[in-house]
Amino acid sequence: MKPGDAEAVEQLFNEAAPSYDRLNDWLSFGLHRQWKRQMVLQLAPRPGEQWLDLCCGTGDLALALARRLRPGGGVVGVDAAAAPLAIAAQRSAREPWLPVHWQQGDALNLELQDACADGALMAYGLRNLADPAAGLRELRRVLREGGRAGLLDFNRPPSGTAAAVFQRTYLRRVVVPVASRAGLAEHYAYLEASLMRFPDGPAQQQLALDAGFREACHCPLAGGLMGLLTVWA
Numbered sequence: 718m719k720p721g722d723a724e725a726v727e728q729l730f731n732e733a734a735p736s737y738d739r740l741n742d743w744l745s746f747g748l749h750r751q752w753k754r755q756m757v758l759q760l761a762p763r764p765g766e767q768w769l770d771l772c773c774g775t776g777d778l779a780l781a782l783a784r785r786l787r788p789g790g791g792v793v794g795v796d797a798a799a800a801p802l803a804i805a806a807q808r809s810a811r812e813p814w815l816p817v818h819w820q821q822g823d824a825l826n827l828e829l830q831d832a833c834a835d836g837a838l839m840a841y842g843l844r845n846l847a848d849p850a851a852g853l854r855e856l857r858r859v860l861r862e863g864g865r866a867g868l869l870d871f872n873r874p875p876s877g878t879a880a881a882v883f884q885r886t887y888l889r890r891v892v893v894p895v896a897s898r899a900g901l902a903e904h905y906a907y908l909e910a911s912l913m914r915f916p917d918g919p920a921q922q923q924l925a926l927d928a929g930f931r932e933a934c935h936c937p938l939a940g941g942l943m944g945l946l947t948v949w950a
């Protein structure tokens with residue numbers, strides 16, 4: 718599959734949706750939850766605020782946000798693919814008191830007003846966008862002045878480093894074989910391909926500044942395997 722092809726990416730996540738959460742837990746040894754928790758703590762969403770979870774998938778982050786935004790606040794979870802959103806909706810139905818809404822839409826062209834959000838999160842989404850720079854510009858548009866956002870994704874460690882060698886080996890020797898048991902080998906092979914075209918940390922910082930953010934800071938996590946881009950509007 719060609720990274721950057723929006724229709725193919727949507728199809729990929731529709732097909733992967735039923736196994737997505739289980740594979741995520743297995744392949745990261747549950748650590749994706751800790752990295753997401755770290756991002757939420759750092760961004761410190763407060764009761765009463767309006768937040769977005771962009772590329773929300775099956776909605777784990779949106780639900781975590783919604784629990785923190787009560788009373789008075791709320792979160793909109795946006796994803797391009799219908800199947801993960803359907804799982805997100807089933808999850809939120811188990812906690813109907815949570816202020817969360819799901820919207821099928823494109824993170825590059827959000828059906829949201831300018832400056833409507835106090836904050837936003839995007840986990841493992843930016844890398845999947847056809848144009849990450851345009852995604853950051855759209856994110857800037859929907860954040861109010863003074864708003865903040867966290868974007869968690871795989872990091873691209875400098876080539877030749879131990880982290881880069883480990884990451885490539887892990888993606889090829891563990892991720893793809895494990896995913897193939899769920900019939901998703903090609904879907905997860907796409908991960909390495911998408912990472913190849915993903916800007917590294919310093920380039921992400923520059924893209925965010927070019928998109929109009931006042932400040933941008935990219936921090937490697939998990940020994941450089943993951944990265945957290947934090948931006949301030």
Ligand SMILES: C[S@@+](CC[C@H](N)C(=O)[O-])C[C@H]1O[C@@H](n2cnc3c(N)ncnc32)[C@H](O)[C@@H]1O
Pocket residue numbers: 723726727730731771772773774775776777778795796797798801822823824825839840841842845846847
């Ligand atoms: C790797 S998943 C991450 C899901 C979730 N945020 C998580 O951390 O588990 C990437 C998600 O981005 C969504 N996506 C990809 N391109 C998108 C776009 N242009 N607009 C909105 N969502 C998109 C996919 O459908 C998929 O659900």
